[in-house]
Amino acid sequence: MATKTIIVPEGMEFIRDEIGYAPAVLVNDTLYIAGQIGRNDQRELVADKEAQFVQVFENMQRILETAGARFEDVVEITSYHTDMRDLPLYMEVRNRYMKGCYPAWTAIGAASLCGAPGYFLEVKAVAVIERGNE
Template sequence: MTDRKIILPSSMALLAQRAGYAPAVQVGATVYCAGQVGRTADLQVIADPEAQFVAAWENLRLVLAEAGCTFEDVVEMTTYHVDMRQHMAVFRAVKDRTFPRGACAWTCIGVTELAHPGLLVEIKCVAVSRAVPRDDSVSSS
Protein backbone atom coordinates (compact mmCIF):
# COMPACT_ATOMS: atom_id res chain seq x y z
CA MET A 1 0.00 0.00 0.00
CA THR A 2 1.30 3.44 -0.90
CA ASP A 3 0.24 6.51 1.04
CA ARG A 4 -0.32 9.29 -1.42
CA LYS A 5 -1.72 12.80 -1.47
CA ILE A 6 -3.38 14.00 -4.64
CA ILE A 7 -2.24 17.56 -5.41
CA LEU A 8 -5.02 19.59 -7.06
CA PRO A 9 -4.86 23.39 -7.17
CA SER A 10 -8.40 24.81 -7.24
CA SER A 11 -7.69 26.55 -10.55
CA MET A 12 -7.14 23.11 -12.15
CA ALA A 13 -10.32 21.42 -10.90
CA LEU A 14 -12.06 21.64 -14.30
CA LEU A 15 -9.06 20.11 -16.08
CA ALA A 16 -8.70 17.32 -13.52
CA GLN A 17 -12.41 16.54 -13.75
CA ARG A 18 -12.49 16.61 -17.55
CA ALA A 19 -9.23 14.74 -18.12
CA GLY A 20 -9.51 12.41 -15.13
CA TYR A 21 -6.00 12.95 -13.85
CA ALA A 22 -4.12 14.39 -10.88
CA PRO A 23 -1.86 17.39 -11.57
CA ALA A 24 0.56 15.84 -9.06
CA VAL A 25 0.84 13.05 -6.53
CA GLN A 26 2.88 13.34 -3.35
CA VAL A 27 4.34 10.20 -1.77
CA GLY A 28 6.27 11.05 1.38
CA ALA A 29 8.43 14.06 0.55
CA THR A 30 8.50 13.33 -3.20
CA VAL A 31 6.11 15.18 -5.52
CA TYR A 32 5.49 13.74 -9.00
CA CYS A 33 4.08 16.48 -11.25
CA ALA A 34 2.18 15.59 -14.39
CA GLY A 35 3.08 17.55 -17.50
CA GLN A 36 1.90 21.13 -17.39
CA VAL A 37 1.05 23.11 -20.52
CA GLY A 38 0.30 26.69 -21.46
CA ARG A 39 -3.43 27.08 -21.29
CA THR A 40 -5.88 29.05 -19.23
CA ALA A 41 -7.97 27.79 -16.30
CA ASP A 42 -10.91 27.43 -18.72
CA LEU A 43 -8.72 25.10 -20.85
CA GLN A 44 -8.01 27.47 -23.74
CA VAL A 45 -4.63 26.93 -25.42
CA ILE A 46 -2.62 30.16 -25.49
CA ALA A 47 -1.66 30.89 -29.10
CA ASP A 48 1.39 33.14 -28.61
CA PRO A 49 4.44 30.89 -28.01
CA GLU A 50 6.11 33.09 -25.37
CA ALA A 51 2.84 33.62 -23.47
CA GLN A 52 2.16 29.86 -23.70
CA PHE A 53 5.58 29.07 -22.21
CA VAL A 54 5.06 31.60 -19.41
CA ALA A 55 1.67 30.02 -18.63
CA ALA A 56 3.15 26.49 -18.62
CA TRP A 57 5.75 27.54 -16.04
CA GLU A 58 3.07 29.31 -14.00
CA ASN A 59 0.85 26.22 -14.05
CA LEU A 60 3.79 24.12 -12.86
CA ARG A 61 4.53 26.69 -10.14
CA LEU A 62 0.89 26.46 -8.95
CA VAL A 63 1.04 22.66 -8.73
CA LEU A 64 4.33 22.74 -6.84
CA ALA A 65 3.05 25.44 -4.47
CA GLU A 66 -0.04 23.38 -3.68
CA ALA A 67 2.37 20.63 -2.57
CA GLY A 68 4.42 23.08 -0.49
CA CYS A 69 7.28 23.19 -3.01
CA THR A 70 9.00 25.77 -5.18
CA PHE A 71 11.09 25.48 -8.33
CA GLU A 72 14.15 25.14 -6.06
CA ASP A 73 12.77 21.77 -4.87
CA VAL A 74 12.72 20.27 -8.38
CA VAL A 75 15.31 17.51 -8.80
CA GLU A 76 14.34 16.17 -12.24
CA MET A 77 12.49 17.70 -15.18
CA THR A 78 11.44 16.55 -18.64
CA THR A 79 10.16 18.96 -21.28
CA TYR A 80 8.40 17.88 -24.47
CA HIS A 81 8.55 20.29 -27.41
CA VAL A 82 6.64 20.60 -30.70
CA ASP A 83 8.71 22.49 -33.32
CA MET A 84 11.68 22.57 -30.96
CA ARG A 85 14.04 24.27 -33.44
CA GLN A 86 11.59 27.08 -34.05
CA HIS A 87 10.69 27.74 -30.40
CA MET A 88 13.64 26.64 -28.25
CA ALA A 89 15.30 30.07 -28.05
CA VAL A 90 12.10 31.63 -26.72
CA PHE A 91 11.45 28.69 -24.39
CA ARG A 92 14.98 28.96 -22.94
CA ALA A 93 14.61 32.71 -22.45
CA VAL A 94 11.38 32.18 -20.49
CA LYS A 95 12.91 29.27 -18.55
CA ASP A 96 16.03 31.25 -17.68
CA ARG A 97 14.04 34.11 -16.18
CA THR A 98 11.60 31.77 -14.38
CA PHE A 99 13.39 28.61 -13.28
CA PRO A 100 16.77 28.31 -11.48
CA ARG A 101 19.53 27.50 -14.00
CA GLY A 102 21.44 24.26 -13.51
CA ALA A 103 19.48 23.25 -10.41
CA CYS A 104 18.10 19.90 -11.60
CA ALA A 105 18.53 17.13 -14.13
CA TRP A 106 16.74 18.18 -17.34
CA THR A 107 15.80 16.09 -20.37
CA CYS A 108 14.43 17.92 -23.41
CA ILE A 109 12.51 15.86 -26.00
CA GLY A 110 11.13 16.86 -29.40
CA VAL A 111 7.71 15.42 -30.25
CA THR A 112 5.36 15.73 -33.22
CA GLU A 113 2.31 16.68 -31.18
CA LEU A 114 0.90 17.06 -27.67
CA ALA A 115 -2.58 16.36 -26.27
CA HIS A 116 -4.31 19.33 -27.97
CA PRO A 117 -3.67 21.23 -31.19
CA GLY A 118 -1.60 24.36 -30.67
CA LEU A 119 0.27 23.17 -27.56
CA LEU A 120 4.01 23.69 -28.02
CA VAL A 121 5.47 22.47 -24.71
CA GLU A 122 4.68 20.21 -21.78
CA ILE A 123 6.76 20.37 -18.59
CA LYS A 124 6.79 17.54 -16.05
CA CYS A 125 9.00 17.19 -13.02
CA VAL A 126 9.80 15.49 -9.75
CA ALA A 127 10.38 17.60 -6.64
CA VAL A 128 11.41 16.74 -3.10
CA SER A 129 9.60 18.78 -0.48
CA ARG A 130 11.49 20.24 2.42
CA ALA A 131 8.20 20.46 4.32
CA VAL A 132 6.79 17.62 6.38
CA PRO A 133 4.09 15.76 4.42
CA ARG A 134 0.56 16.64 5.52
CA ASP A 135 -1.58 14.19 7.49
CA ASP A 136 -4.58 14.55 5.16
CA SER A 137 -3.20 12.07 2.61
CA VAL A 138 -5.39 9.78 0.58
CA SER A 139 -4.42 6.13 0.85
CA SER A 140 -4.54 3.93 -2.22
CA SER A 141 -3.24 0.50 -3.02
Protein backbone atom coordinates (compact mmCIF):
# COMPACT_ATOMS: atom_id res chain seq x y z
CA MET A 1 0.00 0.00 0.00
CA ALA A 2 1.29 3.47 -0.87
CA THR A 3 2.24 5.84 1.92
CA LYS A 4 1.37 9.47 1.12
CA THR A 5 2.86 12.36 3.12
CA ILE A 6 2.19 16.05 2.52
CA ILE A 7 5.46 18.04 2.62
CA VAL A 8 5.16 21.61 3.89
CA PRO A 9 8.38 23.44 4.79
CA GLU A 10 8.23 26.02 7.56
CA GLY A 11 7.02 29.30 6.12
CA MET A 12 5.10 27.62 3.28
CA GLU A 13 2.03 26.71 5.33
CA PHE A 14 -0.01 29.39 3.54
CA ILE A 15 0.27 27.37 0.33
CA ARG A 16 -1.60 24.51 1.97
CA ASP A 17 -3.88 26.53 4.24
CA GLU A 18 -4.84 29.51 2.05
CA ILE A 19 -4.25 28.39 -1.51
CA GLY A 20 -5.24 24.76 -0.97
CA TYR A 21 -2.47 22.55 -2.27
CA ALA A 22 0.74 20.94 -1.01
CA PRO A 23 4.18 22.29 -1.89
CA ALA A 24 5.10 18.62 -2.35
CA VAL A 25 3.71 15.15 -1.81
CA LEU A 26 5.87 12.16 -0.91
CA VAL A 27 4.47 8.83 -2.10
CA ASN A 28 6.63 5.98 -0.81
CA ASP A 29 10.09 7.08 -2.03
CA THR A 30 8.92 9.43 -4.79
CA LEU A 31 8.63 13.15 -4.09
CA TYR A 32 6.39 15.25 -6.35
CA ILE A 33 7.26 18.96 -6.04
CA ALA A 34 4.57 21.41 -7.13
CA GLY A 35 5.53 24.28 -9.43
CA GLN A 36 7.80 26.69 -7.57
CA ILE A 37 7.88 30.39 -8.37
CA GLY A 38 10.16 33.28 -7.44
CA ARG A 39 8.30 34.38 -4.32
CA ASN A 40 10.29 35.05 -1.12
CA ASP A 41 9.42 34.31 2.53
CA GLN A 42 7.38 37.53 2.68
CA ARG A 43 5.29 36.14 -0.20
CA GLU A 44 6.60 38.91 -2.48
CA LEU A 45 7.62 38.40 -6.09
CA VAL A 46 11.39 38.76 -6.54
CA ALA A 47 11.58 41.29 -9.39
CA ASP A 48 15.14 40.83 -10.71
CA LYS A 49 15.13 37.96 -13.23
CA GLU A 50 18.27 36.18 -12.03
CA ALA A 51 17.32 36.65 -8.37
CA GLN A 52 13.84 35.28 -9.18
CA PHE A 53 15.38 32.17 -10.74
CA VAL A 54 17.58 31.73 -7.67
CA GLN A 55 14.51 32.06 -5.43
CA VAL A 56 12.77 29.29 -7.37
CA PHE A 57 15.68 26.93 -6.64
CA GLU A 58 15.93 28.09 -3.02
CA ASN A 59 12.24 27.22 -2.60
CA MET A 60 12.83 23.81 -4.18
CA GLN A 61 15.82 23.24 -1.90
CA ARG A 62 13.70 23.92 1.20
CA ILE A 63 11.13 21.38 0.04
CA LEU A 64 13.77 18.78 -0.77
CA GLU A 65 15.46 19.22 2.62
CA THR A 66 12.12 19.01 4.47
CA ALA A 67 11.47 15.69 2.71
CA GLY A 68 14.97 14.39 3.47
CA ALA A 69 16.11 14.71 -0.14
CA ARG A 70 18.75 16.56 -2.16
CA PHE A 71 18.98 17.94 -5.67
CA GLU A 72 20.92 14.79 -6.56
CA ASP A 73 17.68 12.85 -5.98
CA VAL A 74 15.76 14.82 -8.63
CA VAL A 75 14.99 12.64 -11.65
CA GLU A 76 12.70 14.94 -13.65
CA ILE A 77 12.19 18.70 -14.02
CA THR A 78 9.62 20.65 -15.99
CA SER A 79 10.33 24.36 -16.33
CA TYR A 80 7.87 26.95 -17.62
CA HIS A 81 9.30 30.15 -19.14
CA THR A 82 7.59 33.34 -20.23
CA ASP A 83 10.58 33.97 -22.53
CA MET A 84 12.46 30.99 -23.95
CA ARG A 85 15.44 33.28 -24.56
CA ASP A 86 16.00 32.99 -20.78
CA LEU A 87 17.11 29.36 -21.11
CA PRO A 88 20.86 30.15 -20.85
CA LEU A 89 20.26 32.10 -17.61
CA TYR A 90 17.96 29.34 -16.32
CA MET A 91 20.61 26.68 -17.04
CA GLU A 92 23.30 28.77 -15.35
CA VAL A 93 21.23 29.14 -12.17
CA ARG A 94 20.05 25.51 -12.28
CA ASN A 95 23.65 24.31 -12.53
CA ARG A 96 24.57 26.18 -9.34
CA TYR A 97 22.16 23.89 -7.51
CA MET A 98 22.35 20.77 -9.66
CA LYS A 99 25.97 20.63 -10.81
CA GLY A 100 26.63 17.15 -12.12
CA CYS A 101 22.95 16.14 -11.82
CA TYR A 102 21.26 15.13 -15.04
CA PRO A 103 17.51 14.77 -14.55
CA ALA A 104 15.13 14.44 -17.47
CA TRP A 105 14.12 18.00 -18.37
CA THR A 106 11.30 19.56 -20.36
CA ALA A 107 11.20 23.33 -20.95
CA ILE A 108 7.85 24.84 -21.91
CA GLY A 109 7.08 28.35 -23.12
CA ALA A 110 4.12 29.99 -21.38
CA ALA A 111 2.35 33.26 -22.15
CA SER A 112 2.06 34.02 -18.44
CA LEU A 113 2.55 32.39 -15.05
CA CYS A 114 0.49 32.67 -11.86
CA GLY A 115 -2.01 34.91 -13.61
CA ALA A 116 0.10 37.97 -12.83
CA PRO A 117 2.80 39.97 -14.62
CA GLY A 118 6.44 39.73 -13.61
CA TYR A 119 6.76 35.98 -13.13
CA PHE A 120 9.41 34.62 -15.50
CA LEU A 121 9.84 31.02 -14.32
CA GLU A 122 8.00 28.16 -12.64
CA VAL A 123 9.64 24.78 -12.00
CA LYS A 124 8.14 21.50 -10.88
CA ALA A 125 10.12 18.36 -10.18
CA VAL A 126 10.07 14.70 -9.23
CA ALA A 127 12.69 13.16 -6.96
CA VAL A 128 13.30 9.57 -5.89
CA ILE A 129 14.71 9.36 -2.38
CA GLU A 130 17.13 6.57 -1.60
CA ARG A 131 16.16 5.39 1.89
CA GLY A 132 18.68 2.58 2.33
CA ASN A 133 17.90 -0.36 4.54
CA GLU A 134 15.34 0.83 7.05
